[in-house]
Amino acid sequence: MAKAVIRDVAEAAGVSTATVSRTLSHPEVVSEKTRRKVMEAAKRLNFQTSRSAMALKQGRSYRIALLINQQLTSWFNASVLMGLNSVLQPAGYDITVYQDIDDAESRRDFFETMPVRGNTDAVIVASFDVERGQIEQLRQNGIPLVGINVPRTEGFDASISIDDVAGMHMAATYLINTGHRRLVYVCSTTIPSMTCSTDLREQGFIRACRENEGSHDLQWQVIHVPRNTEVTNEALSSLLALDEFPDAICCQADMFAVPLLYRLARYGHVAPRDFSMVGFDDGTYAEVMQLTTVRQHPETMGVVAANKVLALINGDHLDHPHETAPIQLMLRGSDSPR
Amino acid sequence: MAKAVIRDVAEAAGVSTATVSRTLSHPEVVSEKTRRKVMEAAKRLNFQTSRSAMALKQGRSYRIALLINQQLTSWFNASVLMGLNSVLQPAGYDITVYQDIDDAESRRDFFETMPVRGNTDAVIVASFDVERGQIEQLRQNGIPLVGINVPRTEGFDASISIDDVAGMHMAATYLINTGHRRLVYVCSTTIPSMTCSTDLREQGFIRACRENEGSHDLQWQVIHVPRNTEVTNEALSSLLALDEFPDAICCQADMFAVPLLYRLARYGHVAPRDFSMVGFDDGTYAEVMQLTTVRQHPETMGVVAANKVLALINGDHLDHPHETAPIQLMLRGSDSPR
DNA sequence: TTGAAAGCGCTACCAG
DNA sequence: CTGGTAGCGCTTTCAA
Numbered sequence: 001m002a003k004a005v006i007r008d009v010a011e012a013a014g015v016s017t018a019t020v021s022r023t024l025s026h027p028e029v030v031s032e033k034t035r036r037k038v039m040e041a042a043k044r045l046n047f048q049t050s051r052s053a054m055a056l057k058q059g060r061s062y063r064i065a066l067l068i069n070q071q072l073t074s075w076f077n078a079s080v081l082m083g084l085n086s087v088l089q090p091a092g093y094d095i096t097v098y099q100d101i102d103d104a105e106s107r108r109d110f111f112e113t114m115p116v117r118g119n120t121d122a123v124i125v126a127s128f129d130v131e132r133g134q135i136e137q138l139r140q141n142g143i144p145l146v147g148i149n150v151p152r153t154e155g156f157d158a159s160i161s162i163d164d165v166a167g168m169h170m171a172a173t174y175l176i177n178t179g180h181r182r183l184v185y186v187c188s189t190t191i192p193s194m195t196c197s198t199d200l201r202e203q204g205f206i207r208a209c210r211e212n213e214g215s216h217d218l219q220w221q222v223i224h225v226p227r228n229t230e231v232t233n234e235a236l237s238s239l240l241a242l243d244e245f246p247d248a249i250c251c252q253a254d255m256f257a258v259p260l261l262y263r264l265a266r267y268g269h270v271a272p273r274d275f276s277m278v279g280f281d282d283g284t285y286a287e288v289m290q291l292t293t294v295r296q297h298p299e300t301m302g303v304v305a306a307n308k309v310l311a312l313i314n315g316d317h318l319d320h321p322h323e324t325a326p327i328q329l330m331l332r333g334s335d336s337p338r
Numbered sequence: 339m340a341k342a343v344i345r346d347v348a349e350a351a352g353v354s355t356a357t358v359s360r361t362l363s364h365p366e367v368v369s370e371k372t373r374r375k376v377m378e379a380a381k382r383l384n385f386q387t388s389r390s391a392m393a394l395k396q397g398r399s400y401r402i403a404l405l406i407n408q409q410l411t412s413w414f415n416a417s418v419l420m421g422l423n424s425v426l427q428p429a430g431y432d433i434t435v436y437q438d439i440d441d442a443e444s445r446r447d448f449f450e451t452m453p454v455r456g457n458t459d460a461v462i463v464a465s466f467d468v469e470r471g472q473i474e475q476l477r478q479n480g481i482p483l484v485g486i487n488v489p490r491t492e493g494f495d496a497s498i499s500i501d502d503v504a505g506m507h508m509a510a511t512y513l514i515n516t517g518h519r520r521l522v523y524v525c526s527t528t529i530p531s532m533t534c535s536t537d538l539r540e541q542g543f544i545r546a547c548r549e550n551e552g553s554h555d556l557q558w559q560v561i562h563v564p565r566n567t568e569v570t571n572e573a574l575s576s577l578l579a580l581d582e583f584p585d586a587i588c589c590q591a592d593m594f595a596v597p598l599l600y601r602l603a604r605y606g607h608v609a610p611r612d613f614s615m616v617g618f619d620d621g622t623y624a625e626v627m628q629l630t631t632v633r634q635h636p637e638t639m640g641v642v643a644a645n646k647v648l649a650l651i652n653g654d655h656l657d658h659p660h661e662t663a664p665i666q667l668m669l670r671g672s673d674s675p676r
Numbered sequence: 677t678t679g680a681a682a683g684c685g686c687t688a689c690c691a692g
Numbered sequence: 693c694t695g696g697t698a699g700c701g702c703t704t705t706c707a708a
Contacts, residue, residue: 003456003479005456005700005701005702006701006702006703007701015678015679016678016679016680017679017680017701017702017703018678018679018680018681018703018704019677019678019679020702021702021703021704022677022678022703022704025703029677030677030678031677031678034677034678048456048457049701049702050394050399050456050457050700050701050702051390051399051401051457052389052390052391052393052394052399052400052457052700052701052702053390053394053684053700053701053702053703054701054702054703055390055684055702056388056390056391056394056683056684056685056686056700056701056702057683057684057701057702057703057704058684058702058703058704059684061388061389061390062390063389063432071420072416072419072420072423073413073416073417073420073622073637075411078410078411078416079411081410082409082410082411082437085410085435085437089434089435089436094401094432094433094434095432095433095435096427096432097423097427097433098427099420099423118341118343118386118388118685119386119388119389119390141341230626232626233626258623259623259626259627261600262599262600262626262627263626263628265600265603284411284622285596285597285623288568288570288571288597288600288601289597289600290601299411343684343685343686344685344686344687345685353694353695354694354695354696355685355686355687355695355696356687356688356694356695356696356697357693357694357695358686359686359687359688360687360688360693360694363687367693368693368694369693369694372693372694387685387686388684388685388686390684390685390686391684391685391686391687391700392685392686392687393686393700394684394685394686394699394700394701394702395685395686395687395688395699395700396686396687396688396700397700456701
């Protein structure tokens with residue numbers, strides 16, 4: 001039984017190919033009787049419409065580009081992709097992943113050699129910023145641009161993002177309110193030409209500290225761990241080299257918090273006994289490591305973004321193109337009041 | 339500047355569309371002069387050939403299906419996808435991910451309603467087994483089937499897998515040889531109708547123990563943690579309920595080992611002081627948690643599999659269709675001789 | 677409610 | 693080495 005095409009179904013059902021096509025995509029406009037005949041024949045022949053033919057005819061590509069910085073294997077990126085896939089794939093779209101767009105150059109590369117001309121129905125950007133000129137290129141092609149956790153919504157047709165600043169502000173304020181007075185924030189160095197949403201979290205931490213240093217005898221500092229190094233080791237040594245060990249550590253991401261929790265214990269700094277630890281993400285292992293952290297849900301953001309994409313491709317109007325996704329502080333076992 | 343099509347380029351370059359097409363796909367058969375003209379025009383107009391048209395014409399789809407059990411966010415699956423993507427995407431292929439194929443039913447679902455007829459040029463299966471009849475379906479359509487860490491190579495056109503049994507056998511033997519006498523293996527329960535490559539690891543552990551129980555006074559047991567439960571908690575309580583705490587714990591995957599290492603320490607069982615811990619995978623956090631583990635490299639397997647897929651689609655003959663990927667025991671800080 | 681037919685953009689065959 | 697052209701499988705007017 002070779003691959004059945006629409007004509008095979010038409011012949012088997014004794015109708016025209018036009019009717020078969022209609023039955024499959026607009027079943028309500030064909031008669032009950034015809035519909036049954038066609039459906040039966042299609043099922044019997046195991047017919048699947050060819051996406052390529054459909055795409056060509058409709059002037060679409062049924063492909064969507066996803067731009068991520070860093071690796072696909074990171075918790076955030078994999079979660080986003082999973083969410084996107086769960087709605088886009090059933091809708092007939094494939095996702096083309098462009099990863100490691102983590103400097104201005106590779107980003108420019110993408111937008112220049114862009115397979116977008118005729119090969120992408122929408123572009124989704126996760127977690128980083130895009131330049132104005134690059135947005136224009138898409139605009140001219142009429143291709144929707146949707147952001148997930150983008151630092152600025154300007155230029156995007158739609159977006160769904162958490163408030164990174166507010167999230168870390170909440171975490172730091174919580175620590176201060178529960179009696180912590182020596183706070184350290186651990187994060188990676190930023191890339192100048194590339195604003196990434198996670199970089200914003202530092203502002204939240206700093207703001208919370210500034211707001212409280214009047215009323216309390218607060219000490220705080222930020223430790224920047226260079227990228228592309230053995231980050232845990234770097235953070236660990238910086239922390240252990242401090243004159244006085246902090247009573248609270250805020251991490252830019254669980255990725256820092258999880259190993260530090262374990263490694264610091266080896267050096268006698270046990271959380272929550274000796275200090276409190278708060279992460280950000282609520283990613284893999286956060287729960288089983290009993291890490292108090294700020295939860296975001298990238299998979300859901302992927303789902304939301306995918307639906308926006310579908311609507312935009314469809315030409316629908318979005319009442320609220322830009323949404324803020326909820327975050328919450330998950331109180332677990334890595335902190336305790338001082 | 340609207341989307342340029344091949345005719346635009348042809349006109350701009352003063353040649354026929356046939357020549358443009360040839361220049362782009364078989365540059366060696368057109369004259370130097372023509373080639374330059376065409377290339378220049380294509381670049382100037384920012385021309386990108388339409389994958390859909392190309393696919394339709396060539397009777398391909400330029401899409402490849404990836405079947406995974408569980409979630410896309412698991413370390414193994416995300417790594418495989420990353421590897422596949424790194425070669426398939428530049429080759430013009432999109433990857434359609436079908437996840438959660440984790441029981442016989444969803445697998446049957448896939449193979450029946452398969453978008454494969456005309457919409458997939460190859461099927462890649464990661465980590466689980468496929469039934470004979472389902473393989474036949476693909477065979478009839480002439481669609482290559484490639485496996486990554488599949489329990490049996492039978493029926494697959496090509497595969498790249500590690501030897502799970504040998505890997506865990508190596509880990510257990512290592513522990514026995516370094517003086518451990520009370521071994522526990524922690525793994526999740528198997529799904530009857532669904533042989534998964536990681537399930538094979540148990541055999542390696544058991545075999546190693548059996549081989550050595552004559553010469554040593556060995557105690558060993560296997561703890562099966564039910565799926566879909568809070569696995570760390572289950573494993574933890576089982577371990578702590580043991581009459582005598584083991585001097586070595588082998589985990590089916592780092593996913594078990596990483597949190598257990600941390601949680602057990604909270605109960606006074608500190609590795610490597612009180613017991614040795616060995617994992618499997620060398621996934622996220624293994625290194626920073628100083629976990630001794632069996633390393634596999636799914637990303638590389640993805641790359642290898644992708645190249646096999648490309649060759650098979652191309653009709654090339656594979657000298658060694660089935661390959662075994664290397665594994666190695668990474669000695670780190672979670673174990674010590676007894 | 678259905679059918680005939682044009683044509684999406686490209687490739688590859690065949691002529692020249 | 694280059695051009696003309698058929699046709700991949702489908703959708704969608706337009707007519708009936």
